[in-house]
Amino acid sequence: MRRALRAGVVLLVLPLALGGCAALSHGFLAAAGPVADNQRHLFAVVAIVLAFVAAPVLLLVPLVAWHYRRANRHHAYRPKWAFSWGLEGFIWLPPVAIVVLLSVFLWRATHRDDPYRPLPAASGEAAAPLVVQAVALDWKWLFVYPDARVAAVDQLAIPVGRPVRLDLTSATVMQSMMIPRLGGQIYAMPAMRTQLNLRADRPGIYRGANVQYNGNGFPKQKFTVLALPPRDYAAWLARVRAGARPFDAAAWSQLSRRAVAPQPSFYASVPPGLFHHVMRETAR
Numbered sequence: 001m002r003r004a005l006r007a008g009v010v011l012l013v014l015p016l017a018l019g020g021c022a023a024l025s026h027g028f029l030a031a032a033g034p035v036a037d038n039q040r041h042l043f044a045v046v047a048i049v050l051a052f053v054a055a056p057v058l059l060l061v062p063l064v065a066w067h068y069r070r071a072n073r074h075h076a077y078r079p080k081w082a083f084s085w086g087l088e089g090f091i092w093l094p095p096v097a098i099v100v101l102l103s104v105f106l107w108r109a110t111h112r113d114d115p116y117r118p119l120p121a122a123s124g125e126a127a128a129p130l131v132v133q134a135v136a137l138d139w140k141w142l143f144v145y146p147d148a149r150v151a152a153v154d155q156l157a158i159p160v161g162r163p164v165r166l167d168l169t170s171a172t173v174m175q176s177m178m179i180p181r182l183g184g185q186i187y188a189m190p191a192m193r194t195q196l197n198l199r200a201d202r203p204g205i206y207r208g209a210n211v212q213y214n215g216n217g218f219p220k221q222k223f224t225v226l227a228l229p230p231r232d233y234a235a236w237l238a239r240v241r242a243g244a245r246p247f248d249a250a251a252w253s254q255l256s257r258r259a260v261a262p263q264p265s266f267y268a269s270v271p272p273g274l275f276h277h278v279m280r281e282t283a284r
Contacts, residue, residue, distance in 0.1 A: 172214070
């Protein structure tokens with residue numbers, strides 16, 4: 001009976017434990033762009049360095065406790081209080097070296113992965129980035145393509161291999177955008193513009209979200225990122241131009257409501273300067 005009960009518990013718990021591993025496929029450990037790839041590499045380096053801090057503690061604490069256990073009468077603890085340069089060096093030099101090493105890695109990574117730093121194309125050549133203007137709303141994201149004069153709600157389509165520059169602002173409260181597999185997290189604030197540069201190196205559908213609490217709809221303020229080959233991206237733009245409703249005052253009034261978008265929606269004929277108009281209005 002007990003064996004059957006234990007087997008049942010194992011069969012119940014094991015799928016739940018393994019199910020959590022699926023979350024790793026949506027984060028920077030499954031990088032799909034150069035920024036997330038750099039973050040993954042830095043994470044591995046920091047984990048290895050910090051293992052030198054944790055390993056001695058995890059090994060020596062049980063060893064010392066076992067050696068000076070009560071039953072071991074032949075090794076009583078009789079400290080001899082005296083200064084030791086060797087012991088002091090053993091205590092202080094490794095932590096200092098670790099801090100210096102991590103500082104060098106983090107300094108280089110901070111400048112390399114600056115969200116305002118433009119990225120080259122996947123071929124390594126300098127290329128004009130695709131400019132997308134992101135407006136944070138309650139509880140949705142509006143992505144404006146100023147050159148194509150189209151917009152999408154809760155769906156960001158980008159061409160594979162081409163650098164993308166996201167200009168962000170908020171029409172409500174401060175929010176924060178994060179696309180884990182492409183890397184980077186940047187805040188969007190009313191009456192201000194921030195910037196996030198990224199690139200997708202392989203086609204796919206990636207997750208993005210607001211990670212700054214902003215009310216009841218916060219858990220559902222998510223969007224999808226479509227990384228498409230250049231030909232499919234051009235076809236996506238053509239479909240939006242042909243089949244989407246025009247972006248007018250009624251569309252903006254609907255988007256301004258405090259509600260979660262039930263599904264992605266698309267707009268054509270977006271008026272020029274919409275992004276800057278939102279910034280001016282929130283500054284009042």
